Amino acid sequence: MRSLVGAAACLLAAALLAPAAAQPKYGPGVSDSEIRVGQTQPLSGPASAYGTQGRIATAFWKMANEKGGVNGRKVAMIVLDDAYSPPKTVEQTRRLVENDHVLAVVNSVGTPTNTAVHKYMNLKKVPQLLISTGASKWNDPVNFPWTTSFYPSYEMEAQVYARYLLQNQPDAKVAILYQNDDMGKDYVHGFKAGLGDKAKAMIVAEASYEVTDPTVDSQVISLKASGATVFFNIATPKFAAQAIRKTYDLGWKPVHLLASVSSSIGAVLQPVGPEKAVGLITAMSYKTPGDPTWDNDAGMKAYLDFMKAYYPDGQPADTSNIFGYSANQLLLELLRRCGSELTRENLMKQATNLSGMQMPMLLPGVTVTTTPKDFNPFRKLQLARFDGTSWNLFGSIISAQ
Template identity: 45%
Template sequence: MRAGVVPLARCLAASLVLLASGCRPASSEVTLTGDCAGQVGTGITAESVRVGGIYPLSGPASAYATVAQGARAYFDHVNARGGVEGRRIEFLVRDDAYQPARAVEEARRLVLHDRVFALFQTLGTPSTAAVREYADRWRVPQVFVATGATQWGSDTRRPWTIGFQPSYVAEARVYARYLAKARPEARVAVLYQNDDFGHDLLDGFRQAIAGTSVRLVAALSYEVTDPSVQGQLANLAASRADVLLNVSTPKFAAQALATDAAMTGWNPLHIVNGVAASPAVLKPVGYDKVQGIVTAGFQKEPGAPDWADDPGMHTYLAALARHAPEADPAGQQVVFGWTAAQAFVKVLERMRCPSREAMRAAMRSLSDVELDLLLPGITLSTGPDDGFPIESMQLTRLEGNRWVRFGKVIDTRAEFGPVPPQDHP
């Protein structure tokens, strides 16, 4: 036990009160005493902690459903070892089909009916933004959301929600720095999703190339309900840009890569944003057609020679085979779910009380926390006014069917300063 941390059992009252919800018993509630008195212990007992996740298991962003596979595999792995201080993690997954209104309904169901302790990893910027208002109103932790929009880290008015992955602005900074050094006269065309995800990365890129010779010559958006982006690619090709920055979710990223590969007379350097740089995107297009594309990452790649003797990778592969044999271990979305779940457990271990308030405090006071599948030199750090746990990335280039790292890990905060709030139209 770490010095200065109150054992959670000391804060538990002798009795637990079962609350009915609908026709079946709800999660037990803990009455907290001592240093924890007055805090909320809904969804956590001495034996279990109930957690809810909202993912697009269906719909246009269903490729992200594999994130839930990785998260569940890690929680099952922890449960098989006895849980967190004896508590088993009950992970309830709900499908919002990438629809914000449905995400809010699922959040209500998880909080009021299932009585979860916390929401973990709501996925996608529109859904997460919709749920955030609800989580803030009910004072429920919304932990390590699966989206890099800057608002999760910069909006201190809503401390119950926190991001996880590098912000889209931080990622854009990495690409801008790379081009400014490797291709200082680059002419860049951008394909982007018309929401905060796309606008954050596009605006962050604009800000980061200011003062350099890199030029943004064209930018076209698409809607998540569009059938394809072939028309946008044809128009971007007319710009004669020599770099294409592909800011899209997996379905549309695959379309853009395939369309780019099939074009004649236009052969830009293709940079694909990290959320779409997975085998699920690249395999259908054909690895032979996407050689040399560039992305930025922060996680280790399963199967890469660099990690052949890595203990954390061995644990991941063995646990995935045992608990989620249907999952593709090479999928970066699976790795992402596993890594975020490990971070969630680190927060549970650091709580001073078994309460929602204690989780909020713990997730906002991390200091250089190491996770098994983060790249060397990348750790988690947060503060009361800093909701960006990861701010470092490393560039990688596709060679064969592997992402090969090049250059050094880039600490975007050290090189560019804090990420400012983004004001989109």
């Protein structure tokens, strides 16, 4: 009799414990029906060309929610305008975290803007996830374990250009235009590191600009006067376009290296005049719409179908749209992998344990890899040259290692 009573007690205890063990774990912004996330974007201001990433995010989650969302939950993406102004970023990010109680802030644009909330997000232990900037500071798991990027490292990209010059134009004279912030300085640092002992001899001029400057015309004039045969254009879209146009107008014909942050055909090269951009060289990690190489590619077809159906006013060739689309695809996968444990801690765990993940719009051979000790998502790039219509890949995939 005692054994039967004991067995019954054990079964009752197991029955009571089983539902508790199966209960989902939710963090802020999560319920049985919704996952709330947010981002800040320059929908206005000097870097408003990047604001299209916010519109892509809204369109992507409209599509994803119509298809069932994430494990039966709809995703509410809250997009706030920070005008690429760090004080405004602080205000809007605090609103997302403290008023909207989002699970995470995802794919916000800009080095200075994300820097303004870097410490705040980590002190609050809120994921600052897949941010759209490649500054080296985002890869700091020890001091900032709640921040990851979704952009190739600026330093790595600059080293790719340096290797190209050392192999093909070792006697080049290089002039550099850069934005005077962490983004621009990371590119310059990586470029000099890539050139190594030859940096002092090869770099003949440098000029910086502030994001509040009206133009960079005077900087380009002074760089041309240096006698440089290579122009490394490290500028955000508005200023990159000005530099391309001024270089053309001056009749200066250097080898023109363009930082990938401004390689968008739709947002930069078409407005400035494609004929003025012929011959530009950039580094790429993604497939380019319009390149016949991808005419029958499933990932490209899905992207173009999405743009036509959910963001018809957007330009498929705009690199911000490609990266925004890909970042939200990755967020969707990370949320799926969280299963019923939709907490900030588990989301970060998933985001920092990606092994050779292939994504539809990335070039073959370019994958996403992160570890708890290394948050840098991209390790490989490929060079491309603009022919007046599209970017043409050349050479082979180049590893950062």
